[in-house]
Amino acid sequence: MTTAVLARPETVREPAHDPGTGKWSARYSVAIGADEPVFAGHYPDFPILPGVCVLECVRTAAEDSVPPEAAGLRLAAVESGRFLAAVHPGDVLDIELVWEARDAGWRCSAKVATGRGPAASARLHYRREAAA
Amino acid sequence: MIGPAGIRAALPHRYPMLLVDRILSAGADEIRSVKAVTLNEPWYGRLGAEPAEADFAYPDFLLLESWTQTAGLLATRSDEGSAAGRTMLFGSLRDVQFHRQVFPGDVLEHHVRLQRAVNDTLVLEGVSRAGDRPVLTIGSVTVAFRPQEQLDPEHAARNSAPLTGSRPGDTS
Numbered sequence: 504m505t506t507a508v509l510a511r512p513e514t515v516r517e518p519a520h521d522p523g524t525g526k527w528s529a530r531y532s533v534a535i536g537a538d539e540p541v542f543a544g545h546y547p548d549f550p551i552l553p554g555v556c557v558l559e560c561v562r563t564a565a566e567d568s569v570p571p572e573a574a575g576l577r578l579a580a581v582e583s584g585r586f587l588a589a590v591h592p593g594d595v596l597d598i599e600l601v602w603e604a605r606d607a608g609w610r611c612s613a614k615v616a617t618g619r620g621p622a623a624s625a626r627l628h629y630r631r632e633a634a635a
Numbered sequence: 636m637i638g639p640a641g642i643r644a645a646l647p648h649r650y651p652m653l654l655v656d657r658i659l660s661a662g663a664d665e666i667r668s669v670k671a672v673t674l675n676e677p678w679y680g681r682l683g684a685e686p687a688e689a690d691f692a693y694p695d696f697l698l699l700e701s702w703t704q705t706a707g708l709l710a711t712r713s714d715e716g717s718a719a720g721r722t723m724l725f726g727s728l729r730d731v732q733f734h735r736q737v738f739p740g741d742v743l744e745h746h747v748r749l750q751r752a753v754n755d756t757l758v759l760e761g762v763s764r765a766g767d768r769p770v771l772t773i774g775s776v777t778v779a780f781r782p783q784e785q786l787d788p789e790h791a792a793r794n795s796a797p798l799t800g801s802r803p804g805d806t807s
Binding site: 504505506507509540541543544545546547549551553554555556558559562578579580581582583584585586589 | 647648649651652678679682690693694695696699700722725726727728730732733
C-alpha cells in the first residue's frame with residue numbers, strides 16, 4: 504500500500520482476543536521523524552502532522568495484524584474521527600486499537616496519544632470488497 | 636475558475652501537501668475543485684523495483700486531504716479569520732466512505748457544501764468523483780481556524796484545552 508507517511512508502526516502488544524466480549528485489542532507506536540516528507544508543505548516553517556496522516560498511521564497499525572476473522576477485509580469508511588491536539592516532528596504516536604465485529608464487517612476503534620496527552624480518536628470500518 | 640496561483644495564495648499548504656489543482660466554481664456555501672493524480676507524485680517515488688498494480692492506488696487519506704483542502708478554500712472565502720497568522724485545522728469527521736481506489740491518470744472532482752458555520756468553525760459535507768463514479772462521500776467534516784501560537788508544542792504542554800470543543804449538534 505502506498506502511503507503518505509514514511510514511518511511504520513511498531514508492535515507494542517500483539518492483537519489479543521478477549522473471549523468474554525469477542526473483541527481484540529492491540530497496541531502500536533509510530534515514531535514521527537522530522538524527515539517525514541509531508542512536513543515540508545504542512546506547513547513551511549511550522550510543521551504539523553496532517554490529521555489525515557494520523558488517520559493513516561492508525562490504518563497501517565490496524566492492518567499490520569488484523570484479527571483472523573477480519574482477514575481480507577478492506578477499509579470502507581471512517582465512521583468518526585476527532586483531532587484533539589497537534590502532532591509535531593519527533594512525537595511518538597501511541598495507538599490503542601480495539602476490534603469488534605459490527606454491521607456485517609469489523610470496526611477498529613483507535614485512541615492516539617503523544618507524550619503530551621491525547622491527540623486523536625477514530626473508528627474505522629472494514630468490510631468485504633464489493634464486487635466490481 | 637481559479638487556478639493554481641489563486642489556490643496557493645488562499646491556502647498555507649505547500650508541496651508535497653498542496654493537493655488541489657483548480658477551482659471550477661465557488662459560491663458562498665458551495666465549491667467544486669479538481670485534483671489530477673499523476674504517477675509523478677512523491678508517494679510513488681518509494682515503490683520497490685517491481686510494484687504490483689495495487690501499489691499504485693493513491694493513498695486514500697490524501698484523497699480526503701484534497702477534499703478537505705477544497706473545504707478550506709470555501710472557508711477562506713467565507714471567513715476572514717483565515718488571514719495571516721491563523722492556520723486551518725482538521726477538527727473532526729463523521730461517516731467518510733471510501734467507495735473505490737484512485738490511480739495515476741484519474742482526475743478527481745471534489746464537491747463541498749457548507750452545512751453550517753459557528754464562529755471560526757465550519758461543518759461541511761460532500762463527495763469526490765472520478766468521472767461519474769463516486770470515490771469518496773463525506774457525511775461531515777469540521778474545520779477550524781486557530782492562531783498559530785496556540786499550536787506551539789510549548790504552549791500545548793501548558794494548555795491542555797482541545798483544539799476543537801463540543802458544539803451543538805455534534806454528538807461524537
